[in-house]
Amino acid sequence: MPAIHIYESALCCDTGVCGPDVDQSLLKVTADVRHLQSLGADIARHNLASDPTAFAADESVRGFLHTVGSKGLPLTMVDGVTVTIGSYPNREQLLSFAGLADEAPAEDRTRPELGLSEKSGGCCGGSTSCC
Template sequence: MAAIRIYEPALCCESGVCGTDTDASLVTVTADVRRLKDLGADIERHNLATDPTAFTTDETVRGFMHTVGSKGLPDRRRRRHRRDRHLSEPRRTARLRRPR
């Protein structure tokens, strides 16, 4: 099974329930990661604020951070804005082609 590593920007907490503004997407990711770990998946989640050494020990991530910086990490504010902007549009789903 492949290893999954999630690198996130500096957040006050990984759960998304801290503060006054709860981020539902972080709550979902936290639950999904916990469930996958319970099923035996090799998955880890790294937060720049709480686990900065993970960003320096992985050569690929270190190179990415050196080139792009933390601006290249997912921005939850930007993601929420994009999601809100498309709420009125019909949901588009991708169709997967079956192998022949």
């Protein structure tokens, strides 16, 4: 099975519900990655703040950061090949990258299975911003 690696900018949490503004793209990718993992996909997210060694260990990622900088993130690679830059791939793209087919119909991307919504209070607790 192909190995999918998503390299993202420095974040305080992966869900996107930190602080007053909810980042819908982070909610979506969090749910999508968890869904693919539940299907057995080899997929991982690497946060520049909490997993900098993953960035340093990959020559292609180091070169990308040297040339484009962290403003070009997120960067998605499949078996070492860059497949998307600047935005997160959607669930259908991730399933395709993983060689999997999703038989479930398209659904609301707020992902109730994560217990998250725009008003959930965030991973940082309360209404304070940790980012």
